Amino acid sequence: MTQPKQNLVIVGNGMAPGRMLEHLFELTDRFAVTIFNAEPRENYDRIMLSPVLSGEKTYDDIIIHNAQWYADHGITLHRGEKVVSIDRAARQVVSDKGTVATYDKLVIATGSAPFIIPVPGHDLPGVLAYRDLDDTDAMIAAAEKGGRAVVIGGGLLGLEAAAGLKSRGMEVTVLHLMPNLMERQLDPAAGYLLEKELTGRGIKVRCKANTKAILGSDRVEGVALEDGTVLDASLVVMAVGIRPNTELAKQAGLEVNRGIITDAHMRSSDPDILSVGECVEVGGMVYGLVAPLYDMAKIAAHTLADAQTRGFAHQETPTKLKVTGVNLYSVGDFGEGEGREDIILRDARRGTYKRVILQGDRIVGAVLYGDVTDGGWYNEMLRAGTDISAMRETLIFGQAHQGGGTFDPVAAAAALPDDAEICGCNGICKGQIVQAITDKGLSSLTEVRAHTKASASCGSCSGLVENLMAATLGAAFAKPAQEGICGCTPLGHGDIRRLIKAKALKSIPAVMQELEWATPEGCAKCRPALNYYLIADWPGEYEDDQQSRFINERVHANIQKDGTYSVVPRMWGGLTSVSELRAIADVAEKYDIPTIKVTGGQRIDLLGVRKEDLPAVWSELNDAGMISGAAYAKGLRTVKTCVGKEWCRFGTQDSTGLGVRLEQFLWGAWSPAKLKLAVTGCPRNCAEATCKDIGVICVDSGYQIVYGGAAGLHIQGTTELGSVKTEDEVIEVIGALTQMYREQGYYLERIYKWADRVGYDHIKSVIMDDAGQRRAYYERFVYSQSFAQIDPWAERVAGRFAHEFAPLTTLGKLEAAE
């Protein structure tokens, strides 16, 4: 016979009680559960409100428990009913609609309320808090009308609100009382980088801004500051903090301070009443981040089930900002203090800042901006109190760069707790990955990506995910061997690129020295790769090392099997002219050039030129206005076009003109591998844009941009990147895409292989969906081009590297010595 169930009543239906119930149902089925939810809906993921605001997710995406879940567990859910009183003697609660429920155990999970600054005008229509879905919906509705928004509060929530409103098209100003943004989580340097990033996205930031009044007669019209400034606003969002909702507990006579006081097992001063979530004060602390709230949930479930736990203990919780494209991680204590030491790594150009704060030989805090890959690792060491003295020198470079033979990355992955965040882009924890691997029998990284999304965005955690797989599957998982790029180093391309930036290495000898090359001078595989990485990473600073270039890129012509060269002048977009053709004919005649061939890239190849004739041939081609076609380059080759609407009866846009413009914009750029483009005037695709590295398909409504095609050893069609309306947008998108590839690609990795590696979705989200990042990539490309667009032929005609083209000497006929 089954025992009669006990009544468990829960006041509040947020994330903490939701998680508590999940744990509870695993432990026992002894409770009949009744929930009162002041919001008229189910349990949803409150920390995902920002993606809802920005439009990246919908409400349905963030529901944690749907109606079916409540039904499956026999839960009585009173939606939109607020509990107004607790009668502890009668063990009853009463709702605002008069519903009465009797409890054996009661859980108060009333959460917190946003703090509204009591300035004049704070209650005008149009002043919102940012707390729940209703606030979010109200902001979305306000944003649809456009106009100006002022967000008061430059903390986590305020900035997420600002980014969301901006992406919904509003003009946004953030007012922050303190001298730097997110001062509780960031030090001034990281705050500065964040402010710069947000400003770059068009969000105005005013620090040290003290709000005096909110203006408006029947709805909000503006904000007045103490210093006299008045800002127009049709929407004001207050995000200055939260305070625990404790009124109900207070009325019931429970012990309340800032929050509802509980012991380490989440019991309030009445042992039959528990409390979880933001309304709780435990160990003198009140919490607002999700990790400790989930801890409380787990402990409360065990307490209800009479199961043992160690009880709640304070842990430092890392903070992340959920704004797409802003990578920011902070944990622990970063104030200066007696006995504190800092290790700092900065890279202004990339906008990277890493700071680890030590006390003695232990990490007490970390602030990462830009590159946050190692946040979890620092946090683990902070939590565990690891003695870092042995790796102090390399600590700041992160986990991947810890030499010492004792470091076992698989063991390190195995040692991570289940809630350790593995994939920052998608917010995936270790426990989720391990569960997916075991439940679904996953055995490859690709499968893990497909099922969990871990490492599916930027890919920087791929290695960690592989280590987790190795730790979970043991011998069953064959981790792809990490191979060095050549016999000179055990490092792969990704590590080398990262270290060049991290250590600011600006010459090939510096790379070889710092990264401990096994050979004194490298080899024909690694030297061209390093030369490219240095050119791409330090434009204007690094001087191209001619001796580390393959011959074709050194003499700017293509070596042929007999040691002669072929010469291909640029024909912009495949267009030529009478005078160009005449110059080509003259040159061919004058220098006995045996073969003239039309290439697949819509230009003319002169084959069989003697090396010593190259400067003279170029000189004559230069005189006719032609420059090197870079037909030899790991760089921009051609932009093929069709004749487009100028001539073609099907053409929709000026594909030839756009092709010429693109080629004139892109020429001279070095890239990891060759880069071929095409612009076709209509979807009939005469210019074959859909098998190019990057293609543009003109349509009536504008331009479709595609990329990642291949038509060599491997054949594949392109993938769509996105559509734009104007030629200027085509230029910006393709410039940004090219730069992203230039910064991330491995040497000799074609754009489709790079995209396969980092993910087409990720590239699209950066280039098409994130105007700030697109613009930044575009600008870096334009900056780099200012050093790259020098015709190598003209340079050499003028006498540079003359030694390349003449023999040292020609000996007369020697008498054979007898």
Place this chain on the structure above:
Amino acid sequence: MNIRSTNWIPVGSIHDIPRQGARCVKHGEMTIAIFRTADDRLFALEDRCPHRNGPLSQGIVHDGCVTCPLHNWVISLETGRAQGADEGQTATFPVRLEGDTVLLGL
């Protein structure tokens, strides 16, 4: 058996040859490549890879070897022998320095 004496012929200044690079000396039908390493050692090889006659002078110079530009054979500058699994040998010539002047022994 012929006794051959070496003719030391001045072919140019060491400064005319780039470090980690080579310059050619035309000698009748033959081309000889004079290599200069990063540490200023000089080597002379016939400018012809034993594999498919590629011009070694155009290759990347590294660690006492040159990689042929045509098919990436790696040839020892000292012995002219192909390295690794490849087999073949290119003719080598004595070369020395007098002051800045490069002398090629033919």
